[in-house]
Amino acid sequence: MNLANPQFLYFLIFIPIYLFLIYRNEKKSEGISVSVFRDLQIAKGKKKNIYKYLKHSLVILLIIFWSISLARPQGQHEKTELGKKGIDIIIAIDVSGSMLAEDLKPNRIEAAKYSLGKFIDNLEDDRLGIVVFAGQAFTQSPLTFDYNILEEYIESISVDSINKNVRGLSGTAVGDAILSGINRFKESEDRTKVLVVITDGDANTGLDPQIAAKKAYEEDVKVYTVGVGQKGGAPLPVTDMLGRKAYARNNDGSVAMATFNEQALRDIAKAANGKYFRAGDNKSFDKVMTEINALEKREVKVNVISEYSENFMPFLWILNILFVFYLGLVTYKSEIN
DSSP, X not given: OEESOGGGGXXXXXXXXXXXXXXXXXXXHHOSOOOHHHHHHXXXXXXXXXXXXXXXXXXXXXXXXXXXXXXXXXXXXXXXXXXXXXXXXXEEEEOSGGGGOTTSSSOHHHHHHHHHHHHHHTOSSOEEEEEEESSXXXXXXXXXXXHHHHHHHHHHOOTTSSOTTSTTOSSOOHHHHHHXXXXXXXXXXXXOEEEEEEESSOOOSSSOHHHHHHHHHHTTEEEEEEEESOTXXXXXXXXXXXXXXXXXXXXXXXXXXXXXXXXXXXXXXXXXXXXXXXXXXXXXXXXXXXXXXXXSOOEEEEEEEEEEEEOOHHHHHXXXXXXXXXXXXXXXXXXXX
């Protein structure tokens, strides 16, 4: 219970004042020092004293309910509002040719795109950006809340997003991808920064990934690495001169397998205060992205708002009823006199 105007309860002081005046008046009229309530009890059977008892009781009750009504009793209800503070996430995805390996269906890059789409569907207050990389890293999308445009960007990603025929653009530059992601966080300020590196290849060009990982740690960027592909690797599909599908072969004629250095990805994640995951099939890829989302704890701001409902009306109604009784009593006394 809350009172909007508690200062009006001071009017209750009129009750002892009123009782004192009654006592003084009775003392003068009867010439004895006795409580008015004792006199009323003794003269209970007399009509005159019953009238005085009722009258004084009604006046006291009127003062009580008048004061309470003016004080405006209110019911207090607390309403809790939760406001989430999101995080900033950069997804760096490998678009080298080995991402066409078919150990994930229909292939690694398409499986990655599908899981990323589901990942975006679960975002609410987070900003997301996309970096693609092969021999170098390029920003596909800066950090944004526009999830619809992000889904369009992801849909457009392919192994042709970077032209590997251009000198310096072939290979797998994991270190460059990490550094590019770090640079995208320059305006993140106090938001949590998370970089997810999705790759299926060894870092064979560009900046040393360990140096990049240490830089991420210094910039308070947490790096999660995701190794794509089954253990033992998978055949690497290529297109021959006639446009037919074939598989890459080693110099000795054996089928070339798309593999990667799993320990290197573990070391990168450890150096950048993150975690390594292996996505060996489509189901595990979905699970990895879900777990990454769950690992990042969003800051929750709790706002408690107090709402009040007016509860003075019952007291006001009682006050009116008592006042009507009082008027009736006064009128009745006038008639019998």
